[in-house]
Amino acid sequence: MKCEEMLAMLNEYVDGTIDPAICDEFEQHMAGCNPCQVVVDNIRKTITLYKAGQPYELPLKFHERLHGALREKWKETHKSK
Amino acid sequence: MTLKPSDAELVARAKLGDLAAFEALTSRYEQRVYSLAMRMLRQEQDAEDVTQQTFLSALENLNGFRGEASFSTWLLRIAAHAALKVIRKRKGLDTVSLEEATESQDENGAIPHPEYIADWRQSPEELVQRNETRRLLDGALAQLDEKHRLVFLLRDVEGLSVKETAEALGLSEANVKVRLLRARLQLREQLTRTLGNPERRLIPTHNHPH
Numbered sequence: 017m018k019c020e021e022m023l024a025m026l027n028e029y030v031d032g033t034i035d036p037a038i039c040d041e042f043e044q045h046m047a048g049c050n051p052c053q054v055v056v057d058n059i060r061k062t063i064t065l066y067k068a069g070q071p072y073e074l075p076l077k078f079h080e081r082l083h084g085a086l087r088e089k090w091k092e093t094h095k096s097k
Numbered sequence: 098m099t100l101k102p103s104d105a106e107l108v109a110r111a112k113l114g115d116l117a118a119f120e121a122l123t124s125r126y127e128q129r130v131y132s133l134a135m136r137m138l139r140q141e142q143d144a145e146d147v148t149q150q151t152f153l154s155a156l157e158n159l160n161g162f163r164g165e166a167s168f169s170t171w172l173l174r175i176a177a178h179a180a181l182k183v184i185r186k187r188k189g190l191d192t193v194s195l196e197e198a199t200e201s202q203d204e205n206g207a208i209p210h211p212e213y214i215a216d217w218r219q220s221p222e223e224l225v226q227r228n229e230t231r232r233l234l235d236g237a238l239a240q241l242d243e244k245h246r247l248v249f250l251l252r253d254v255e256g257l258s259v260k261e262t263a264e265a266l267g268l269s270e271a272n273v274k275v276r277l278l279r280a281r282l283q284l285r286e287q288l289t290r291t292l293g294n295p296e297r298r299l300i301p302t303h304n305h306p307h
Binding site for chain 1: 114116119120123124127128129131132135136141144145148149152153156157208210211214215216217220221222224225230231234249253254256274277278281282284285288289293299300301
């Protein structure tokens with residue numbers, strides 16, 4: 017397996033959905049290729065970091081405005097029944 | 098302790114005319130929708146508009162929601178398209194259809210090779226604690242083409258499966274995978290340029306014989 021081929025398999029490897037036979041090849045390649053090892057590690061950390069990011073706080077005022085707008089719309093769409 | 102009603106139960110109640118059930122669903126997901134919109138648009142007013150449009154549209158089209166996808170995936174799909182629309186408008190391309198915006202034409206080229214390869218100086222756990230990390234993450238995200246950004250946000254931040262992401266965006270799974278790979282590689286590249294330890298930088302060996 018070349019670096020190029022392993023790059024194409026990167027998602028499947030990182031997500032754990034890779035074919036077990038290819039996984040062995042992938043790991044053999046990594047064992048002998050330090051840059052590829054580091055790239056895989058970087059990618060894992062990148063995903064972890066984004067996953068761990070805090071969501072944006074919804075402004076309270078907007079929460080109220082949003083629910084107000086929903087109640088208005090609800091009245092409009094439900095009165096005809 | 099009372100068990101929280103499932104999304105499906107709340108949807109069923111809302112369809113029967115229970116506004117409180119619809120508001121409960123809104124309260125459950127408004128933060129996620131707003132966050133997705135903020136990460137796509139980086140502008141509070143636009144993110145609020147997209148969030149409001151998303152829930153108003155969900156309210157109007159609730160009877161059309163048949164539960165093939167989960168309610169959250171359905172909502173995120175509406176939000177994703179609303180956010181893309183804002184981006185197209187910003188670019189002055191408001192006549193371009195959403196199909197075109199999500200269509201794939203440029204995904205067949207070679208996958209870009211990693212260039213800056215180095216171990217990071219800090220662990221993700223340490224980095225999360227730092228204030229400047231959000232700016233770094235959002236800055237790197239902003240560099241991505243919106244098509245790649247949206248796939249990454251839905252799959253890796255919102256935790257949708259590849260299949261759900263494909264459904265939400267009207268793309269094939271193969272296309273989602275290619276976009277996700279590009280997004281992950283590009284973000285890795287960006288972040289490693291800042292977070293990587295220059296003393297431990299490795300030179301890529303593109304074609305060594307393994």
